[in-house]
Amino acid sequence: MNLELENQRFIICGASSGFGEAIARQLLSEGANTVLVARRGNVLRDKFGHFEDQASIIEGSILYDETLKKIGKSVQKKSFHGIVFNAGGPPTGTPLNTDMADWDSSWQLVMRWKIDLALRLAPLLVEKKYGRMLFIESQSVKQPLPSLTLSNSFRAGVVGFAKSLALEIADKGVTVNVLAPGSHETPAIERVIKNN
Incomplete structure (x- = not known):
């Protein structure tokens, strides 16, 4: 399938594993250019180094303003067409265990x-x-999951923000979407299973 992504550029946060890695691989295979963001730059280089003409790497935590500034600078240098908001989740626990x-x-x-x-x-x-803005969240935004109190709460908040943002910018040609997947074989789900 040709998604006609040649000459389009996307930012992928959390690109070193799980959904971020899978999305990055698909975009690259379709000929898109990417800015790959993760704390483990060595993992990104190992996995995506052979895409050197298509992929640039930003090593750093998205929790730090310095990393967000680097992402901002990368899109000021070259145009971009979309971003995937993706990262790991918080610790497990019930409300009274937090x-x-x-x-x-x-x-x-x-x-x-x-x-x-x-x-x-x-x-x-x-x-x-x-433009395209995609937030990778969880099925818990529809129905809270046991022992995922922190994730249940904040991911629902992200959906509220995304919907509000869409109301403001959809008529300007920018789509805002949320992907709310169930359980998949990723490091994140392995961590949740281990801690339950």
Whole structure:
């Protein structure tokens, strides 16, 4: 299938494993250019180094402003057409097994960086009157899952933000979508199973 992605450029967060890696591979196989973001730059280089003409790498945590600034600079140098918001989830636990430190760190991990990066990049897509924004979340946004209190809460918040953003920019040529997958064989689900 030819998705006509040649000469289009996409940012993929969390590209070193799981859904991020799978999406990056598919985009690259379709001829797209990518900006691959992950903490483990060595893993990105091992997995995607042979795509050197199509893939550039940003090594760093999306929780750090420095990394978000690097992403912003990468799209100012060259045009881009879309972004995949993707990262690991917070610790497992029931409501009464959490404390406020858990809530503070999970807000940073699941929600805050996505809003920050979206607010930095959405205006650039609106200016071009074209773009794709995809948030990778969880089936828990439809029905909370046992022992995933932190994920249930903040991922639902991300969906609320994404819907609100879509209302503002959809008529300007920029789509905002949420993918809410169930269980797949990824490092993230293995961690959840191990901790339950």
